[in-house]
Amino acid sequence: MDRPDTDTCQGRVRDREATRQRILDCARDLFTREGYAQVSSRRIAAAAGVNVALINRYFGAKRGLLAEVIAEDAAFPGLFEGDRATLPRRIAEHVVHRTLGEGTPLQRALMHSIGDPDLQSVFEERLQSAIIGPLAAYIGGAEARTRATLVAALLIGVGNVRRMGGADSLMEQDPAALTRRLTGIIERCLEE
Numbered sequence: 001m002d003r004p005d006t007d008t009c010q011g012r013v014r015d016r017e018a019t020r021q022r023i024l025d026c027a028r029d030l031f032t033r034e035g036y037a038q039v040s041s042r043r044i045a046a047a048a049g050v051n052v053a054l055i056n057r058y059f060g061a062k063r064g065l066l067a068e069v070i071a072e073d074a075a076f077p078g079l080f081e082g083d084r085a086t087l088p089r090r091i092a093e094h095v096v097h098r099t100l101g102e103g104t105p106l107q108r109a110l111m112h113s114i115g116d117p118d119l120q121s122v123f124e125e126r127l128q129s130a131i132i133g134p135l136a137a138y139i140g141g142a143e144a145r146t147r148a149t150l151v152a153a154l155l156i157g158v159g160n161v162r163r164m165g166g167a168d169s170l171m172e173q174d175p176a177a178l179t180r181r182l183t184g185i186i187e188r189c190l191e192e
Contacts (some may be wrong), residue, residue: 020058023048028069032105036066036113045143063118063182070122071130073106080138087139088190090152092182095158127152150189154182 011187026047030039044053059065079090113119135148161167170178 018047019054022053023050023058023065024068024072027065028106029072031066031069031110036110036119037116038113041065063122066118067122067125069106070110070126086138088183088186089179091155091186092179095155095181097183101137109140127156131155141188143192147190147192151186154185154189 025043027039027044030044030047040060042052044062044065045055055062055065059068078093080087082090104159110119120153131152132145135142135151139147141147158167158170162170
């Protein structure tokens with residue numbers, strides 16, 4: 001059971017979960033405004049009003065904090081739940097609305113730090129734990145992991161083309177028509 005810590009020097013009660021969330025919120029804000037590489041753990045701690053040791057205690061290091069911030073931001077709510085027959089359409093809608101849309105402010109900011117080894121390893125882990133693994137488990141069957149990886153490659157590829165400025169023609173398309181076209185491609189990727 002988590003008991004609040006009492007700060008005997010200042011006579012106040014500290015709530016671990018509130019402190020942890022405050023650190024996450026400050027990190028998200030700083031990463032969004034300045035990028036990952038430009039923000040130090042000390043700076044995050046100062047913004048959150050905590051000692052830098054708490055970042056290590058709660059998150060292991062700045063990299064662990066980044067992983068949690070990205071996990072909160074890059075969620076795929078409901079994507080791998082529900083009727084399997086509608087999965088290709090749900091993924092296509094996600095691509096059209098999230099990947100070809102503006103993206104979140106955090107996603108846009110992190111692109112400036114894309115060469116950072118911490119960011120690359122967090123993205124790789126997230127790819128496996130949030131997309132490929134859950135999708136493979138959801139679809140099951142022969143070569144599920146290969147089929148899930150094909151869909152992940154499509155998601156990442158569309159996102160990369162957009163970030164490099166080559167998706168103008170896609171963004172000019174009617175979203176419903178683009179969703180239909182992508183649904184067909186995803187259906188083929190998922191076929192056994």
